[in-house]
Amino acid sequence: MRRTESPRPGSGTPTGAVLLAGALLVWATASGRAQQEQVYSAFNGQQSYKTLCMNCHGVEGRGDGYLVENLRVRPTDLTRIAESNGGVFPADRVRASIDGREQIAGHGQREMPVWGDVLVWTEQDTAERQAQVKTKIGELVEFVRSIQVAAGKKE
Template identity: 45%
Template sequence: MKQLAAILLLEFATHAAAGERMSYGEAEYLNSCAVCHGVEGKGDGPLSDLLVKRPADLTSISKRNGGTFPYARMFAVIDGRYAVPSHGEREMPVWGRQFLEDDKQLYGPAGGEIVTTERIHELAGYVQSLQR
């Protein structure tokens, strides 16, 4: 875990050193997703080799979807709280539930849901920006 934290801290420092302002979506991605999907979203994160199924290459979602980014579907996949059981087992964390637990403590039940929804929108938007 220390290596992972060092890798992500180095990535954050690289952006800061370059004078770039990191978006909320990018910060959330680096904090929650990069460990599996990789810093560039190619499915090559530090934990990817430890997983049963390799994480998706997030940079080619639009390509795999006929050139269109499926924003609503991406939002639903990240959220994960409303999964369809017939679609099989979920490989990644249910971020909607995990974020909500954290956010409810800070903002209360209604505020927690609003903040959780915004976090997921930020992530979906950032993943959209990764498309090649």
């Protein structure tokens, strides 16, 4: 069967991740990647979460965003990461999950976008850009830490 021009949501393909990547691309191209990056770089962790993560992980991070039905894998409940890790928030693991570049090398498939690549925004993948990507991911890690259910906020 030939690929249809406009696949219906919920048909299972393309996945939410693909849809989202497409949306991000259109968004970035339409407004100019550099310009978009400028807006984005002023965001704090919570604002970044709302823009980049909420569609899948939900308003409160419980893994119930509106794209969920298009995904093969249910997004993690981000409020219970510490709880399911013996009360300790695994900051390094969370950082690596968000970044995704190390993981993608090992596993073929991943439902979540590889944010380490997305966040470069501009075509210049310089050391400075990489430092900024690291800062942005660090802010997201701290935001995820801040929404843990009471059990474990400390490292």
